[in-house]
Amino acid sequence: MIRPMRIAIVSETWLPQINGVSRTLNQLANYLVACGDQLLLLTPRYRQGLTLPVGSEAECFPALPLPFYSEVLLPVVTPLRLLHRLAAFVPDLVHIATEGPLGWAALRAARRLGLPVVSSYHTNFAQYLASYRLGALETVAWDYLRKFHNRTDLTLCPTPSIVGMLAERGFRNLIVWPRGVDAARFHPRHRDPELRRSLGIAGDEVVLLFVGRLAAEKNLALLFAACRRLSGRVRQLLVGDGPLRAELEHTALPGAIFSGYREGEELARYYASADIFAFPSLSETFGNVVLEALASGLPTVAFNVPGPRDILLSGESGILVEEQSATALAAALQSLVDDAQMRQRLGRAARLYAEDQNWEEINSAVRDQYLRLHAEHSGKRLCCTGTLPEPGKESLC
Numbered sequence: 001m002i003r004p005m006r007i008a009i010v011s012e013t014w015l016p017q018i019n020g021v022s023r024t025l026n027q028l029a030n031y032l033v034a035c036g037d038q039l040l041l042l043t044p045r046y047r048q049g050l051t052l053p054v055g056s057e058a059e060c061f062p063a064l065p066l067p068f069y070s071e072v073l074l075p076v077v078t079p080l081r082l083l084h085r086l087a088a089f090v091p092d093l094v095h096i097a098t099e100g101p102l103g104w105a106a107l108r109a110a111r112r113l114g115l116p117v118v119s120s121y122h123t124n125f126a127q128y129l130a131s132y133r134l135g136a137l138e139t140v141a142w143d144y145l146r147k148f149h150n151r152t153d154l155t156l157c158p159t160p161s162i163v164g165m166l167a168e169r170g171f172r173n174l175i176v177w178p179r180g181v182d183a184a185r186f187h188p189r190h191r192d193p194e195l196r197r198s199l200g201i202a203g204d205e206v207v208l209l210f211v212g213r214l215a216a217e218k219n220l221a222l223l224f225a226a227c228r229r230l231s232g233r234v235r236q237l238l239v240g241d242g243p244l245r246a247e248l249e250h251t252a253l254p255g256a257i258f259s260g261y262r263e264g265e266e267l268a269r270y271y272a273s274a275d276i277f278a279f280p281s282l283s284e285t286f287g288n289v290v291l292e293a294l295a296s297g298l299p300t301v302a303f304n305v306p307g308p309r310d311i312l313l314s315g316e317s318g319i320l321v322e323e324q325s326a327t328a329l330a331a332a333l334q335s336l337v338d339d340a341q342m343r344q345r346l347g348r349a350a351r352l353y354a355e356d357q358n359w360e361e362i363n364s365a366v367r368d369q370y371l372r373l374h375a376e377h378s379g380k381r382l383c384c385t386g387t388l389p390e391p392g393k394e395s396l397c
Helices: 020-034 079-089 101-112 125-132 135-150 160-168 193-198 220-227 245-251 264-272 288-295 326-337 340-355 359-381
Strands: 006-010 038-044 057-061 063-066 069-075 093-096 117-120 154-157 174-176 206-211 234-239 257-260 276-279 300-303 318-321
Touching: 006 020, 006 079, 006 101, 020 038, 020 288, 020 359, 038 069, 038 079, 038 101, 069 101, 079 101, 093 101, 093 359, 101 117, 101 135, 117 359, 125 135, 154 160, 154 359, 160 174, 206 220, 206 264, 206 288, 206 326, 220 234, 220 245, 220 326, 234 264, 245 257, 264 288, 276 288, 276 326, 288 300, 288 340, 300 326, 318 326, 318 340, 326 340
Parallel strands: 006 038, 006 093, 038 057, 093 117, 117 154, 154 174, 206 234, 206 276, 234 257, 276 300, 300 318
Antiparallel strands: 063 069
């Protein structure tokens, strides 16, 4: 029999904001609710409202947009307010998914209350800084992230590569929390000739798809430089939005299609109606969109860096590019543009791999870790006085 838990999840991003973190956490939250757990979600306040799993509750906080990236909201909240909210909910465990002001305040509050804390590492923010001309702050950012995660009982990482990278930087208590994919939703059967026609794509054009934020850290300038080197009838299709959209629309191939964000069945049709998936990012922790492309039967081209190298089998389900240059990326893309049989062979293998990436099994393992940590902390509490730490003892810095 499954023992219900009370779990607080803290994140500076949640649906309706669309990104890999919000979609991953939504999968976890829905699984936990299905197990009978009670959830408290602590998130920013969105103008459109929050997309909540059925049966969960939420507290949303006022937030300010990041100056150079308005899609990112930073909640304004104090540890004291979170301490009272967590104390009222009485969670068995707190899962902190982001390291911003809300995550920091939640960490301090949870520690004051003596609660077990799990963190998850989703985004290479320290590496992102160079993309925004803030590379001088990278060392400071790594120091903060290491201190933050080492204050938690366990840090969940999306791939073995990320575990290795963080361990080398002094992060402790790391385990892999891989990602799954809805292989029924993302499926080659959703290929839609009518969608291609409505987008003005000719029958003999090879569609090169990118899905994700149109932002500096996605390395899209290099992808566009590679596309300009391609020969043959190639059409760029970009699904997503972001601060670089206007600039990219001026540098894309003639006839490039910018569709904006797409969700659900419509997104699945876009994936399945393309021919090649291109993923140029150098700073991903995983790349959920890569797994969705594989499930859709698309051969994927990406650089051999953490994230993609943990998902793709080069030469079997896609191509991992060793040299981080437009010339090398273009050569890999061109090989698939020119060879329809190769695209089909890699696409079939991609689909077979994705079918084994099951969200229920993956999130069941996360919940097992929750239960283990709760049991360990419950045992420790029997041996202590039950008093809270003195104010100031749990300072993060």
